[in-house]
Amino acid sequence: MAIIKDYCLWEEGLRKILWAKRFMPILEQIRKDYINEKPLNGINVAISVHLEAKTANLALLLKDLGANVYVTGSNPLSTQDDIAAALVHEDIEVFAIRGATEEEYFYHLEKTLENDIRLIIDDGGDLTYLLHTKLENLSDKIMGGCEETTTGIIRLKALEKDGKLKFPMIAVNNAYCKHLFDNRYGTGQSTWDGIMRTTNITVAGKHVVVAGYGFCGKGIAKRAQGLGAKVIVTEVDPIKALEAYMDGFEVMKMEDAAKIGDIFVTATGCKDVVRYEHILEMKDGAILCNSGHFNVEIDIETLEKKAIKIYEARKNITGYKLENGKDVFVLAEGRLVNLAAADGHPIEIMDMSFAIQALCTIYVAQNYKNLDKKVYQVPSEIDSYVAMAKLKSLGIEIDRLTNEQKKYLNSWEV
Template identity: 80%
Template structure:
């Protein structure tokens, strides 16, 4: 408790309830503990975790501790930390540097405090730890064995570093694993985004026009679940292939300038900046609701909105209302930060069980192969993906067929 920076240690009991509830629905992490707990492959290593700090993340941290690591945890977004969970981790002898709702400057102080613990291995979500180790805190980078990156935005940043020849240690692109992006990005983001919107606004989705910006795996999940809730879905894209895919999936496709005139609810999921600009906002209907499901709060131009709006006020907890110069009002959820975490509990537990299992196993892989890995971005080894899928199926009581030797031979042959 001497190092940790948290809001209130007395909250630990409520946080522990959340952690224990999540643990019941995380059979893959439990299986990893059973298989690797006695071997303790991370013994003596200092591991820094910068992931949205809530109950599922806490179970990942506790697993790494059980595998022998000294674990130091911070958040990966100023509004996604749950203070009671942070307190519970400190109660379980894990150092935490995170408080919900801090300013961006203080958030980066917490990231630095996490790294100032002779860190050997990082688990990043969005690339902020990696960014610091390549900029302000390069003095701490030489000790790093390697690490893992959770999300699309972070992998993009890693690829840029690699392309420029500046990446200082090997990183595993966890986001690119099949058992991550097929389920976490699509199903997890789809469900949790609407959880955040509906619990925050308490409005009907059926019959409304929902504009989804970005039709990657996250956007597909958001659009599909909006459709299931009875919404009329419009997709905005810059990629012609994804635009055709959205069209053939049954959605309207158009430019943001046109979609702005029709939408009731706008959701960004692109990983890019200024997707919804003030010029778009001026075109929106009175009462339009805006939110973001991308990692950083740059997809909606909140800075210009704050500057040019006639009035800004708190319309409801986690919702700000803006009166525009044309007299219309629009509403922004969670300051344009990740709506599924800033206004809800993030992805469903079972989804994050798969993603965090890949994080844990990839971390072990980095340590065991430290002498072989170069300063590059690596995909998750296929055997890790398959292990996670097989354990997940077993936990569901599902059995699948296996190829016979004859079938394997047939599939490997060029002959008829």
Template identity: 60%
Template sequence: MDYHIKDISLADKGLLRIQWAEKDMPVLRQIRERFKKEKPLKGITVAACLHVTTETANLMITLKEGGANVYLTASNPLSTQDDVAAALVKYFEIPVFAIHGEDRDTYYAHLNAVLDKKPNITMDDGADLISLLHKERQDLASNVYGGTEETTTGVIRLKAMAKDKVLKFPVIAVNDAYTKHLFDNRYGTGQSTIDGILRATNRLIAGSKFVVAGYGWCGKGVAMRARGMGADVIVTEVDPLKALEAVMDGYRVMPMIEAAKIGDFFVTVTGNINVIDKQHLEVMKDGAIVSNSGHFDVEINLKALQEMAVKTRDIRENVKEYTLKDGRNIYVLAEGRLVNLAAAEGHPAQVMDMSFANQALSAEYVYKNADKLEKTVYKVPDELDFEVARLKLQAMGVQIDMLTPEQIEYLSSWEHGT
């Protein structure tokens, strides 16, 4: 079997962790049981570029149970859990091309390795795989029925491709499913980001000034959890509606240049470049802790910070200290990459259960409906989205009401008035 991982001897530890996560993924487990019986992806080759975590492992196992030939590579150089990669190779015979801390050349070599398998379905987290296919491996596009995309950042890139009419096959925006972004982005990112910051720094959040850049669903989650731990949360935004929402939710809202002067912790979750830029770094106070939970490592201008620094050192694992000319120290977590995955373990399995249920069902949908789909970005069909919610509630032992025939008729009629 062709694969490239750090150390196959880590497999036993990884297997236990995969099994631990699986206990909290009942929706995906039900889909796996159906896939095992029906084999809806029989003979299909899936190339997945996702964070190599215990939750992702359970998705890959589900796809293989559905009959797919599955190949996995990492969507971020620092998010790979090497023991999980080893377990997938040894115990499930799923080829993995990912090593924690791999350099840029290795990262792209791994992307090309899974594309070499001539996939029929692509599965992305950030759109690096599909972007590479469109830029350098266009000869493979004719083999592809469609793809799926997990993140806000990736969906933005794909919609830009569709707008420019260069997208060569349909893609399902899994991120836009209600059962993904309302839960994964908000509760998953909120908890795992705080987890990563605490593991890296062991600093007290209570009583601190905690700056959240961006108030999308990820920003909402981070702000919510930081406030829950006693922080004075400040939000920065460029969107007037989101800024207004943050104000109404009880947060202080101000420009980053003002927040930079008073913040103790900073988290960027915007998907944009240089959100914390040189002018912000110049006014930060001594000891400021800067981190990112957006997909790419572009939200903090690290090049400018490096140029400003007179010396740097790795003072703790996942903490780099930048000493500036005036003696101030600024601390950057996890090289400005996803702090929740680089310094912690990513989202808890309970929320990834819904996200990856959407991934599995969307892959099945793309394959079954490829001849009907245009070369554009689609939302997850409502029936799949609501089915995931129904299964999750069922697994949690929660029951809800059903509309009566009278209520259904009332809601569908225009004739009823006051």
């Protein structure tokens, strides 16, 4: 039995899903290529990904390929209740409600996994976590799965390193057609969409501090620069810090950037990146937000304990009056600002990422008996399929190597 907020919302949700479908030609190509084969026929698949229209199209594709699909969210504030209702209308079981408490959120994850699940599609590693802890008894039935994001892969690699990973997982985030486009262009655009629609302030001329210069941080910094901001990057990796410098950004420690920044955006996958000691140094009116998977990058817990006043400044903006008399503002409770305060990545970007998810899910279903309990990279042929399908949808043709060129590139002789 599904757990959603209100089934009556399904019509609006279906409109959103159909709109997104118009801009997801790669998923449609996969549907055409595999619909007769039905490679997931009869397999129970659990999806824990930010529950909005693009994710719904992934779920519906897997259903068309024969899977029995069970869907939950991967963050309480990124679930869209009308999308959940629409999926239920399309005969997919959903366990997710926007704004769920942490206890409710994990209950929804558990209910999803209690459906004789064989394959998982995870975003952040919460399904994997439960299958290695509270619901460990269910892990023996898991063929394997896919992980969408950097944070989840960090958790998977830690399990693999300790020899505790119980089934094979594909690191979808590491695919070229994922991190080069989703993390950089998707996060870059959607983060600023969330910030601007939530605050309604000008970005041009402001000092923007971006914590972390991985592919997500690069996208956020580039988009801020394009909007006219003066961008500062903070990093712990010397190579990434040097890269940010060479890309034309100021690089400094957070304790120094805290005194300068007007808007702070975290995208590291680590905890306590912006600590209370940093917040005390910030300007009156500084704005803080996060684009990392979990709401741990800004130390909200200490901020709430130390603030002398907490108030709603505007929808999705919490104001904190500090002991020094300054006010700082946190967007979307420190959760992913691009999803909790906007609609997430652009549709065309997620078409690529979810195409990789779908193809990797098929790959695991067909090859799990030959896979060890480890983290695998996305097979190169899947990356190539998605890239070629994307180019085709754009009407772009590229050159191909001649046999003579192939021979030249694979020979040591001149």
